[in-house]
Amino acid sequence: MEWDNGTIQAQGLPPTTCVYREDFKRLLLPPVYSVVLVAGLPLNLCVIAQICLSRRALTRTAVYTLNLALADLLYACSLPLLIYNYAQGDHWPFGDLACRLVRFLFYANLHGSILFLTCISFQRYLGICHPLAPWHKRGGRRAAWLVCGAVWLVVTAQCMPTAIFAATGIQRNRTVCYDLSPPSLAAHYMPYGMALTVIGFLLPFAALLACYCCLARRLCRQDGPAGPVAQERRSKAARMAVVVAAAFAISFLPFHITKTAYLAVRSTSGVPCPVLEAFAAAYKGTRPFASANSVLDPILFYFTLHKFRRRPHELIWKLTAKWQRQGR
Numbered sequence: 104m105e106w107d108n109g110t111i112q113a114q115g116l117p118p119t120t121c122v123y124r125e126d127f128k129r130l131l132l133p134p135v136y137s138v139v140l141v142a143g144l145p146l147n148l149c150v151i152a153q154i155c156l157s158r159r160a161l162t163r164t165a166v167y168t169l170n171l172a173l174a175d176l177l178y179a180c181s182l183p184l185l186i187y188n189y190a191q192g193d194h195w196p197f198g199d200l201a202c203r204l205v206r207f208l209f210y211a212n213l214h215g216s217i218l219f220l221t222c223i224s225f226q227r228y229l230g231i232c233h234p235l236a237p238w239h240k241r242g243g244r245r246a247a248w249l250v251c252g253a254v255w256l257v258v259t260a261q262c263m264p265t266a267i268f269a270a271t272g273i274q275r276n277r278t279v280c281y282d283l284s285p286p287s288l289a290a291h292y293m294p295y296g297m298a299l300t301v302i303g304f305l306l307p308f309a310a311l312l313a314c315y316c317c318l319a320r321r322l323c324r325q326d327g328p329a330g331p332v333a334q335e336r337r338s339k340a341a342r343m344a345v346v347v348a349a350a351f352a353i354s355f356l357p358f359h360i361t362k363t364a365y366l367a368v369r370s371t372s373g374v375p376c377p378v379l380e381a382f383a384a385a386y387k388g389t390r391p392f393a394s395a396n397s398v399l400d401p402i403l404f405y406f407t408l409h410k411f412r413r414r415p416h417e418l419i420w421k422l423t424a425k426w427q428r429q430g431r
Contacts, residue, residue: 148403178212202280206269
């Protein structure tokens with residue numbers, strides 16, 4: 104741990120002068136982000152292509168999945184800058200605007216994924232528990248697109264302050280891109296960060312758990328419809344519940360726990376720098392798990408939308424045939 108430019112910690116104020124030694128980021132983040140980029144980019148492009156080529160069979164769940172893949176694709180496109188940044192020892196040469204954009208894309212993808220997964224879960228709950236309800240049948244794909252538009256607006260409003268708080272600064276004679284905010288704004292960022300966790304994670308997570316509790320109770324009942332079609336619907340719902348629960352447990356839960364703890368410690372006065380560094384390392388060590396949702400989401404698509412499963416050569420054949428028709 105170092106002190107920035109030899110300054111000292113002011114009494115009664117949050118410690119804004121600590122400069123962390125985070126060599127682990129150079130070893131951990133570039134390889135993980137590279138894997139997410141190499142795997143997530145083609146997987147999400149494949150999901151988007153398959154859904155777009157199956158427009159006639161586009162269900163509400165497929166609409167939500169398409170928007171989920173678009174969010175993941177936008178985030179994957181920002182990863183090359185982060186890979187270079189951390190490979191160079193946390194050196195950011197791309198300017199303040201790019202810093203703000205990359206941080207915004209990360210949190211927009213994170214909370215967009217949470218909300219679209221919640222929409223998919225709620226849609227599955229309605230399909231299993233209330234399949235004949237008239238309010239469930241109305242709207243169709245049009246209603247799903249309206250919901251997706253509302254989700255994008257909510258996510259943009261939620262995450263826009265991240266682009267305001269994020270900024271570049273100088274540490275150890277090099278330019279860095281702060282993740283949450285500059286240390287001097289830690290106390291100001293704290294209320295927003297906590298509100299984002301509650302509204303952007305805890306509330307959707309509670310709604311998702313409620314849907315799955317009702318869904319599990321319905322699936323366990325023996326008085327439901329019988330037959331292979333009903334059994335397939337139950338199996339598909341159970342698969343989706345397992346995969347979504349795994350996505351939340353792996354990607355979102357550890358990140359939000361460590362982020363909340365770090366925010367609380369960072370905005371508290373008189374905390375020693377080694378303690379701050381430990382909490383910062385725990386929080387930043389879970390960022391790869393949050394990024395992994397860009398790879399887990401296409402897997403969710405594969406397991407839950409059986410009719411969209413295609414062999415790679417079949418998808419390539421369809422794309423080639425379409426391009427040939429357009430070229431004539």
